[in-house]
Amino acid sequence: MENNQAKSTPELLYLLSGEPADLAQAARSFRPADVAEALVQLPPESAAKVLTALPFDLAVQVVDEPELSHRRADVMRRMEPVPACDLVEAMSADQRADLFRELPDADRARLLKHLAPETQAALHTLLRYEPETAGGIMTTEFVSVPTTWTVEQTLRHISEVGGAKETVYAIYVTDPASGVLARVVSLRQLMVTDRALPVSAVGDERPPLTVSPATDREEVARIISKYNLLALPVVDEHRRVLGIVTVDDVIDALVREVTEDVQKFGGMEALDEPYPQMSFGRMVRKRAVWLCALFLSEMLTATAMQRFQDEISKAVVLAMFIPLVMSSGGNSGSQATSLIIRSLALREIRLKDWWRIAVRELPTGLTLGAILGVIGVVRIELWQSLGIFDYGPHHLLVALTVGVALVGIVGFGSLAGSMLPFLLKRLGFDPASASAPFVATLVDVTGLVIYFSVAFVVLRGTLL
Numbered sequence: 261m262e263n264n265q266a267k268s269t270p271e272l273l274y275l276l277s278g279e280p281a282d283l284a285q286a287a288r289s290f291r292p293a294d295v296a297e298a299l300v301q302l303p304p305e306s307a308a309k310v311l312t313a314l315p316f317d318l319a320v321q322v323v324d325e326p327e328l329s330h331r332r333a334d335v336m337r338r339m340e341p342v343p344a345c346d347l348v349e350a351m352s353a354d355q356r357a358d359l360f361r362e363l364p365d366a367d368r369a370r371l372l373k374h375l376a377p378e379t380q381a382a383l384h385t386l387l388r389y390e391p392e393t394a395g396g397i398m399t400t401e402f403v404s405v406p407t408t409w410t411v412e413q414t415l416r417h418i419s420e421v422g423g424a425k426e427t428v429y430a431i432y433v434t435d436p437a438s439g440v441l442a443r444v445v446s447l448r449q450l451m452v453t454d455r456a457l458p459v460s461a462v463g464d465e466r467p468p469l470t471v472s473p474a475t476d477r478e479e480v481a482r483i484i485s486k487y488n489l490l491a492l493p494v495v496d497e498h499r500r501v502l503g504i505v506t507v508d509d510v511i512d513a514l515v516r517e518v519t520e521d522v523q524k525f526g527g528m529e530a531l532d533e534p535y536p537q538m539s540f541g542r543m544v545r546k547r548a549v550w551l552c553a554l555f556l557s558e559m560l561t562a563t564a565m566q567r568f569q570d571e572i573s574k575a576v577v578l579a580m581f582i583p584l585v586m587s588s589g590g591n592s593g594s595q596a597t598s599l600i601i602r603s604l605a606l607r608e609i610r611l612k613d614w615w616r617i618a619v620r621e622l623p624t625g626l627t628l629g630a631i632l633g634v635i636g637v638v639r640i641e642l643w644q645s646l647g648i649f650d651y652g653p654h655h656l657l658v659a660l661t662v663g664v665a666l667v668g669i670v671g672f673g674s675l676a677g678s679m680l681p682f683l684l685k686r687l688g689f690d691p692a693s694a695s696a697p698f699v700a701t702l703v704d705v706t707g708l709v710i711y712f713s714v715a716f717v718v719l720r721g722t723l724l
Contacts, residue, residue: 290318296325304331308338311347320350323359326512333362336371345374354399354509357386385502394480395473397513398494398503403428405459406436412455418447429490432501433459439500441493444468470495473502481510482607561586561701564708571712575723577651578715581636581662582708588632589669589707590700593677596621597699600681601691614682618675625674626667633663654722665714672710673703 295314299307299322311319323332336344336359348356348371360368360383372380382400389395403421405414414431422428431445445463453462470493471480484492484507491504565572565582572579600617603609609617640659643649651658677699681691716724 290314292318292321292325293327295322296328299328299335300331304334304338307331307335311335312339312343316346316350319347323347323351324355329358332359333367337363337367341371341374345371348375349379352399353382353386353401353503354397357383357396358391360387361391389473392477392513393473394471394475394477394492394494394505395502397477397480397509398473398505399509400503401427402430402432402491402493402501402504404432404434404501407433407442407458407460408436409459410455411450411453411457411459411462414445414459415450415455418450427491427504427506430504431459432493432504433463434501438498441468441470441495441499441501444493468493470499471505472496477505477510477513478605479607480505481513484510560705561708564705568708568712571715571724575658575715575719577658577723578661578712582711584636585662585665585669585711586704586707588629588666589673589703591673592625592628592670593673593699593703596625596674596677597681600678604681604685604691611682611686614679617678617682621674621678622671625671628674629667629670632670633666636666637663652723654719657719657722661711661715661718664718665711668710668714669703669707672706673699676702676706 295318299310302310311322314322322328323336328335336347339347348359351359356379360371363371372383375383385400386395386398389398391397403418405417409417418428418431429447431447431450433442433445434440435442442460443463443465445459449463450459469483469487469489471483473494473496475494480492483489484505489507491506493501494503494505495501600609637659640651640655640662644651644655680699680702685691
């Protein structure tokens with residue numbers, strides 16, 4: 261009786277490291293995801309030997325598992341060309357292209373010459389496109405039939421070739437002369453329709469939704485989500501189908517995209533491999549660049565404080581509230597940046613909407629600043645009245661300085677944080693680069709200027 265219990269990683273590692281004959285016998289109870297997770301913990305050379313020893317059908321499923329995706333190239337390049345190419349031939353076209361993008365040139369050339377000519381041609385087609393585009397994540401494995409066929413012919417064709425295609429949920433009906441996409445028919449529609457009808461009479465008569473190969477993968481994801489599609493055809497300038505992007509490919513792409521954005525939000529360069537597998541040197545390089553940039557920009561804060569050292573020496577009490585006002589401005593800027601970056605990614609707003617966002621964020625920031633300002637004033641006066649701390653005879657003016665400064669600083673932080681993603685996108689950079697630490701650094705410098713400018717006006721003739 262087949263064991264339906266998922267095997268633990270230590271148990272799998274023990275079995276995978278055993279004799280090939282024992283491994284083949286035990287493999288019937290293995291789940292591909294569990295095997296992939298276990299292989300990640302083996303050295304690439306050992307993982308290559310295990311993958312070769314696995315039953316072929318299981319090995320094909322294992323190399324397609326996301327858990328192994330970041331180690332797949334290291335493992336495959338250590339396999340002998342023939343077994344490696346057998347696996348490559350059995351992989352889906354988009355996964356095959358991802359693998360070859362990760363392989364060094366020498367290993368790519370070594371494996372290419374062992375592949376079938378049609379596989380080589382498909383690979384060359386997919387590798388022409390950037391991995392962040394529809395062309396880079398599409399698969400060339402789809403079912404296409406001419407408009408002249410009947411439903412019966414189409415269903416018979418699906419039964420013959422469907423096993424070799426990544427998906428048969430959608431069938432692409434094309435003009436037999438020009439190859440232009442005429443309509444998209446679902447398998448369900450074919451199953452419930454009179455089989456004598458021409459396939460061109462089935463389904464929606466509206467022009468099918470399509471994207472070009474250069475369409476960004478986030479836009480592809482938005483279309484698939486908006487229209488609840490399982491797949492989206494990618495067409496050339498003549499509307500001939502080049503491939504399709506399936507919903508699972510979009511999910512994988514978006515997971516990578518979101519991971520990159522989260523890492524950039526944290527003020528570092530996006531990692532191109534999982535954290536546990538990142539070497540010490542590469543980890544330092546990925547993080548050091550942004551840390552150095554932020555450190556150098558924070559020097560502007562020190563410069564600004566030097567500019568106001570006379571004011572600080574005359575009114576030492578002002579120095580107590582510098583961390584308060586600076587952090588408030590940075591926090592408000594980070595909030596605005598995160599909201600705008602996400603809205604840009606979801607196409608909720610566009611570059612031309614920058615003025616609407618500015619008009620919205622400025623009063624929002626001023627209101628939030630007023631709320632924090634009131635809290636700051638109440639806190640200072642409460643501490644003064646309770647005798648917790650003596651802010652001096654001009655404590656009301658000090659409280660007023662902090663309150664008014666918070667209005668200006670939080671208002672500026674919200675405005676700057678919302679506009680910076682628009683500026684970076686206009687300049688051709690990833691808006692996620694407007695990370696929270698970067699915005700906080702920008703607002704720190706301007707916050708000091710605003711704070712001491714307000715102090716100079718309010719406290720002039722008293723403490724200053």
